[in-house]
Amino acid sequence: MSHRGxxxxxxxxxxxxxxxxKAVDHVTIDLxxxxxxxxxxxxxxxxxxxxxxxxxxxxxxxxxxxxxGEKAEIRNPRDARAYNIETIYQTLxxxxxxxxxxxxxxxxxxVTPFGFVDDAQMEAETRKIMGRLNPNFRKFxxxxxxxxxxxxxxxxxxxxxxxxxxxxxxxxPTAALGPHETQMVAELIEELKAQGLGIFLIEHDxxxxxxxxxxxxxxxxxxxxxxxxxxxxxDEDILGMIILGKKPEGVAC
Amino acid sequence: xxxxxxxDGGQKRxxxxxxxxxxxxxxxxxAFVVIxxxxxxxxxxxxxxxxxxxxxxxxxxxxxxxxTGMVFVIVTRHIDLSVGAVLAICSSVMGVMQxxxxxQLFGIGHPLVMPLTVLAGLLTGAAIGALNxxxxxxxxxxxxxxxxxxxxxxRNVGWYLxxxxxxxxxxxxxMLFGGVEGTVGSALSxxxxxxxxxxAVFGLWRARQAKIHHEFxxxxxxxxxxxxxxxxxxxxxxxxILNSYAIxxxxxKREFESRGEVMPEGYVDxxxxxxxxxxxxxxxxxxxxVARKTRLGRYIFAAGGNPDAAELSGINTRMLxxxxxxxxxxxxxxxxxxxxxxxxxxxxxxxxxxxxRVIAAAVIGGTALAGGIGTIYGAVLGAVxxxxxxxxxxxxxxxxxxxxxxVGGVLVLAVWIDIQYRKRTGEKV
Ligand SMILES: Nc1ncnc2c1ncn2[C@@H]1O[C@H](COP(=O)(O)OP(=O)(O)OP(=O)(O)O)[C@@H](O)[C@H]1O
Ligand SMILES: [Mg+2]
Numbered sequence: 001m002s003h004r005g006x007x008x009x010x011x012x013x014x015x016x017x018x019x020x021x022k023a024v025d026h027v028t029i030d031l032x033x034x035x036x037x038x039x040x041x042x043x044x045x046x047x048x049x050x051x052x053x054x055x056x057x058x059x060x061x062x063x064x065x066x067x068x069g070e071k072a073e074i075r076n077p078r079d080a081r082a083y084n085i086e087t088i089y090q091t092l093x094x095x096x097x098x099x100x101x102x103x104x105x106x107x108x109x110x111v112t113p114f115g116f117v118d119d120a121q122m123e124a125e126t127r128k129i130m131g132r133l134n135p136n137f138r139k140f141x142x143x144x145x146x147x148x149x150x151x152x153x154x155x156x157x158x159x160x161x162x163x164x165x166x167x168x169x170x171x172x173p174t175a176a177l178g179p180h181e182t183q184m185v186a187e188l189i190e191e192l193k194a195q196g197l198g199i200f201l202i203e204h205d206x207x208x209x210x211x212x213x214x215x216x217x218x219x220x221x222x223x224x225x226x227x228x229x230x231x232x233x234x235d236e237d238i239l240g241m242i243i244l245g246k247k248p249e250g251v252a253c
Numbered sequence: 254x255x256x257x258x259x260x261d262g263g264q265k266r267x268x269x270x271x272x273x274x275x276x277x278x279x280x281x282x283x284a285f286v287v288i289x290x291x292x293x294x295x296x297x298x299x300x301x302x303x304x305x306x307x308x309x310x311x312x313x314x315x316x317x318x319x320x321t322g323m324v325f326v327i328v329t330r331h332i333d334l335s336v337g338a339v340l341a342i343c344s345s346v347m348g349v350m351q352x353x354x355x356x357q358l359f360g361i362g363h364p365l366v367m368p369l370t371v372l373a374g375l376l377t378g379a380a381i382g383a384l385n386x387x388x389x390x391x392x393x394x395x396x397x398x399x400x401x402x403x404x405x406x407x408r409n410v411g412w413y414l415x416x417x418x419x420x421x422x423x424x425x426x427x428m429l430f431g432g433v434e435g436t437v438g439s440a441l442s443x444x445x446x447x448x449x450x451x452x453a454v455f456g457l458w459r460a461r462q463a464k465i466h467h468e469f470x471x472x473x474x475x476x477x478x479x480x481x482x483x484x485x486x487x488x489x490x491x492x493x494i495l496n497s498y499a500i501x502x503x504x505x506k507r508e509f510e511s512r513g514e515v516m517p518e519g520y521v522d523x524x525x526x527x528x529x530x531x532x533x534x535x536x537x538x539x540x541x542x543v544a545r546k547t548r549l550g551r552y553i554f555a556a557g558g559n560p561d562a563a564e565l566s567g568i569n570t571r572m573l574x575x576x577x578x579x580x581x582x583x584x585x586x587x588x589x590x591x592x593x594x595x596x597x598x599x600x601x602x603x604x605x606x607x608x609x610r611v612i613a614a615a616v617i618g619g620t621a622l623a624g625g626i627g628t629i630y631g632a633v634l635g636a637v638x639x640x641x642x643x644x645x646x647x648x649x650x651x652x653x654x655x656x657x658x659x660v661g662g663v664l665v666l667a668v669w670i671d672i673q674y675r676k677r678t679g680e681k682v
Contacts, residue, residue, distance in 0.1 A: 055565075057564075057565055076564075076567075076569075077564065077565050077566065077567045078567040078569070081567050087565070089565060091561075092562075093559070093561060093562040093565040093566065094559065094562055095554070095555040095556075095558035095559045095562045095563060095566075095625070096558050096559055096625070097554060097557065097558035097559075097625035097626060098551075098554060098555055098558060102551060102555070103555075103562075106551070106555055106562070106563070106566040106568070107552075107566040107567035107568050108567075109548050109551060111548070115547070116542070116546040116547060117546055117547060117548060117550075117551055120463045120464065120466065120467045120469065121467070123467065123469070124467045143558075
């Protein structure tokens with residue numbers, strides 16, 4: 001291992017099954033500060049399920065999670081937030097009937113001295129952060145169901161990065177984005193990485209993986225195929241891991 | 254929050270856009286005005302007399318109070334079929350307290366009777382509501398089933414508490430919640446009308462200042478002024494009407510006699526605002542604040558729009574369900590106070606079929622059963638519209654079965670119009 005110090009996140013020997021299906025089967029992955037780890041695999045490989053154990057959406061059946069070397073009990077999304085874990089879900093997890101600001105601050109509303117939600121302040125903050133992420137975004141007053149897929153995705157990304165996360169989980173964050181917006185998210189990832197965040201990035205586009213990730217962990221049928229340093233392998237190697245489920249010869253992780 | 258305001262994309266704004274008014278609300282007010290005018294014509298002007306408006310107001314309060322809570326229940330994709338039964342058991346508890354238990358302890362007419370009775374009622378409502386919420390939120394039993402069970406259970410538990418007997422006469426202070434017995438008189442009514450008017454103007458002005466502070470677009474000054482003027486006119490107008498309903502001479506004479514005085518010749522006095530209507534006003538203001546300006550309200554609408562998203566955002570949706578149903582139970586207890594005091598005793602069939610009226614009021618008022626959408630004022634307006642229809646038809650002499658047919662038809666029609674409206678405004682239904 002080329003890394004020094006304690007990892008930011010260690011997920012050890014995680015398993016979770018739905019009925020008879022072993023969605024995640026004894027998977028171990030880790031993440032260091034200032035690092036982007038790509039999670040790859042075919043559809044249904046178990047990527048989303050694995051990270052949902054970290055974000056508190058699912059409870060793992062067995063295994064353990066360590067944050068900064070200490071065992072972490074993550075029973076629900078509130079616990080995960082307490083560890084500064086922020087998540088962009090594949091399904092975006094937005095309340096369609098609320099506007100962008102209400103979604104961005106959902107569960108963490110800004111309040112006035114009287115304890116009432118401060119909508120004006122939240123909208124102002126939302127305008128600021130959206131100005132950085134997606135300057136074309138205008139629909140601040142509409143419920144998010146009136147937004148396009150990409151606009152909704154921008155809102156979900158804004159929510160995850162606004163609250164000074166230390167650990168960021170991004171489940172296919174650019175799936176609905178146009179080329180320009182994808183580029184902006186790529187720059188955002190570099191910037192957050194430079195700030196020392198650890199990022200799990202689930203991504204199907206192999207070029208984005210080669211460009212953005214430091215390491216890549218590949219899953220197949222719920223099991224971990226292996227983890228590789230991205231600069232030690234070619235995209236062919238990674239594709240081989242995804243499709244054949246075999247680790248390339250002579251590559252350390 | 255849940256009605257999208259049209260963006261001004263550079264083109265000229267229409268009158269309605271400048272006012273930024275909720276067109277849905279306008280439609281409902283329009284329907285209400287039409288109903289009133291039609292009945293007024295048919296009854297040769299008897300429908301819009303101060304006396305009838307007074308009666309309509311106090312008859313609407315009980316259902317309207319519960320309808321505000323039903324909005325939250327339905328917005329979170331639940332339903333509460335037990336509100337009428339919970340009202341009945343709260344009423345029976347309060348009846349037994351003030352007629353049997355407390356007078357034995359303190360004596361009839363003791364000043365502690367009313368507050369302790371109310372406390373017992375509120376606790377009963379809160380406890381049953383919390384139980385419902387726990388069964389729905391933590392045990393995952395569908396609200397439809399839990400409250401359908403409650404519909405059968407609670408009224409009949411109340412029956413055992415009172416042996417099915419009518420309980421009365423009620424405590425004199427408690428009777429003030431009912432309406433006719435409890436009005437604040439014309440002087441205080443005017444005072445309150447002025448206070449409410451000032452608050453309304455102040456609220457609108459503050460909202461405008463907040464927008465300006467954050468450099469958001471505001472509506473033109475004339476539109477803001479028109480809105481303020483309309484609110485003030487509505488408040489003052491309503492109070493003026495109630496203040497012109499004179500207390501019958503016979504009753505005034507009795508009141509003077511009971512004080513050992515003689516009524517001066519030509520003396521007149523007016524009812525003014527009923528205490529129950531004031532309670533409704535306070536509840537509507539508080540519930541609207543909760544819905545729009547508190548975290549609880551935000552979570553209610555978020556959980557209704559997307560329960561999974563709410564949970565993933567760190568909202569404890571199970572506890573939220575307990576809170577919503579507890580609030581519903583407390584509102585049932587308050588409605589029980591009003592209904593019981595208005596009828597002057599507790600009977601076992603008090604609040605029968607109220608669950609249907611309350612749900613209908615919320616739905617006519619624009620609360621979507623699919624969740625995530627609804628307003629407090631809409632539900633109250635829904636209750637007012639239904640009560641006007643029913644009273645108007647009774648006044649005209651329409652027989653009871655046909656009244657129900659009409660109310661049922663209106664319910665379906667209202668929802669259909671709502672769907673058409675949302676289609677036109679481009680909202681998905
Ligand atoms: N809540 C659930 N209930 C039952 N089965 C589930 C549930 N969530 C996931 N699964 C199953 O677990 C397996 C892994 O699903 P998961 O969503 O983790 O895949 P994924 O790797 O994220 O795929 P994709 O690339 O399509 O997003 C699948 O077989 C899926 O059907
Ligand atoms: Mg997935």
